[in-house]
Amino acid sequence: MSRLNFAWLAAASTIAVAQPLAAETIEVAAGEGAQERLQEALILAAEGDEVVLGAGRFDLTDGLSLDVDGVTVRGAGMDETVLDFTGQQGAGEGLLVTSDNVTLRDFALENPKGDGVKSKGADNIVYHRIRVTWTNGPDPSNGAYGIYPVESTGVLVSGSKVSGASDAGIYVGQSSRITVKNSIVESNVAGIEIENSRDALVENNIATRNTGGILVFDLPNLPVMGGGNVIVRQNLVVGNDTANFAPPGNIVGGVLRGTGVLVMANENVWIEDNVFDNNPTAQVMVVAYTQSYTDERYNPYARKVAVGPNVFGRGGDDPQLDGADMLLAAFGGSLPAVLWDGITEGDDGLQVASGIDGWTLGLTTPGQQFAEAIPGPLTVAEPQGIDWDFSNVGAPAELEARIK
């Protein structure tokens, strides 16, 4: 029996909360009054319940939120169940999740005014086959993030698809134990961004037509810093050539069009077995934090970043860099695959496998301007395998088990 039966509510005159009942299925159909019916279902759900969204288009006027642990929200498919936020009048995101052990699967959000789905302090969350689309394509007036877990331990994003985000399609911030896999990020400023986070695995994704494909960052003045222990492997990072459309002022506004993977101010980043093609500025870029800051807890250097064996196609042939023509002439028509700013704290800032070409800007101090670069070929050591503890990299196995 549905817990949302109105007659039952009226008869009982109070709505029971947190009843020790067996897990229930609460069905919500598209159509008239979707906002109230769906939000009510998300509020009245009990731990373990499944909220099942019917096929069709849900016209929503406000952000939705879920604050009950252990709830699954399941649609009929990422092309069948669409939460349409085109008429959204309030809230900073389409769906906000603030409870633990939540599973979101098989539905889409279109045109949220702010972020798509934000999960904050929501440990062990699974996003499976979720689509977030801004239907007008790249536009600075689109929301910032499509899928946005933050301050969480245990994050799995799988089989999802985001396009049009004016910041990052899939953004994981200030979190740990993270896996982003089997997902497609297209036509965002940043495809996937791992920021101020630890123990992250980014694998088997397709990042294409973004400004930058996959970003691994650490930023100052945030409660959680010290990002690192990130593995980026077996991704297809191709044709990231969309002009940067981030609203200025945002850190991703500085991402150069045509960047494949960008590592900035992070430690222990392993990049291996990816396919890079047609990223016109740099297939892989490794840099220190570029801006001024005041935060003594912050380390602006890229430390122990390793580029292992990867497949590199064409790239670096239309760089968004000052003096591009001279650089292209100097390097014979296209820039080498790996671009390093040369700024290193110790002697192990960057390691690159043999056979991979690179170049350095020859800078020495974080925050130094590009104009001061003394470009030259890259000569760094080869990586000798991962020499940091990667046993906690990736989402806990229990999250994978939920979508099996």
Added chain:
Amino acid sequence: MKRALFAVALTALAFVGTASVQATGGSDAIDQLAITSDGMPRNLSDYGFFAGSPDRPNPALIPYSVRNPLFSDYAEKARFISLPEDAYLHVGPDGRVDFPVGTALIKSFAYRTDAGGLDTIETRVLLHRADGWLALPYVWNEDRTDAVLKVAGARMDVVFDDPSGERHEISYGVPNKNQCKQCHNRDGKLSPIGPVWPDMEFPREGDHERLKELASFPRNGLFATPRWDDPAEPIARRAGAYLQANCAHCHSRSGSASNSGLFYDERLGEYAVSGYLKRPVAAGRGSGSFDFIVDPGHPERSILLYRMHSLDPGVAMPEIGRATAHREGLAVVTEWIAGLETRN
């Protein structure tokens, strides 16, 4: 001793209230079980807080106001405390009042009508139960005789004139139960925001003294926050008081915006946590194409003001409960930023 006396006084008041209410066919005394039992009462009348009209609060309720209220689209608010029998209050070192289980905090939202009266549209209650606080929104019916629970929130069209005489026609948003918690969130637990002892004022004679008798106080002194709209106060203090009242419920290390690194429960000044020369993190288009949250000397390019001014969901701050810009509040924060020495 004194506590017992107060309980008697409360009972007497409740009795008087009941008597007068019964004459008009209203409800009984406050139903303590509605406050403390599991479940979500469907109607506001189930509690007995009001006698068939938002203008007829039960005399057992203790009206209060706060020195620096949250701006809510120029709505006028009426706040009440409902204390259980034998209540004892504990005031913490930060002035926050720790209420016993069985307490209800009640807040009604109203707009002035063209005829000059106050029209109450919704009443929100915070119930302190054995397992913590619960927030529930109630929307008054057409006749304003009772209000009904709207766990999923509501929207309604509201027309009003602001203090400067400008007319506004807005889609007023009643928050849903989860959105209540978004603001009333401290370390993941729902908590009251307004009741900070030195900032509370009690208009009814004797209430302040009686509550004082029921409360224990910290050893440290408690000082009232300056009023944001008091022109005699220094501008940084006024801006700090305004930002604390309007932003700090989320923008604190234990609040819903803990990830932002922008904290307005801390002293306002030339610090990154105040936004001073701090770059945006996850603002997206909320940055308005500007570089800093607070750009000293440049209110016109400070993200803080851009977002406080915007009505666009996804940009507007606070994220919930604002469909108009607060002209007077903006003026204070603008003056503070304009007065900071330019750094770039």
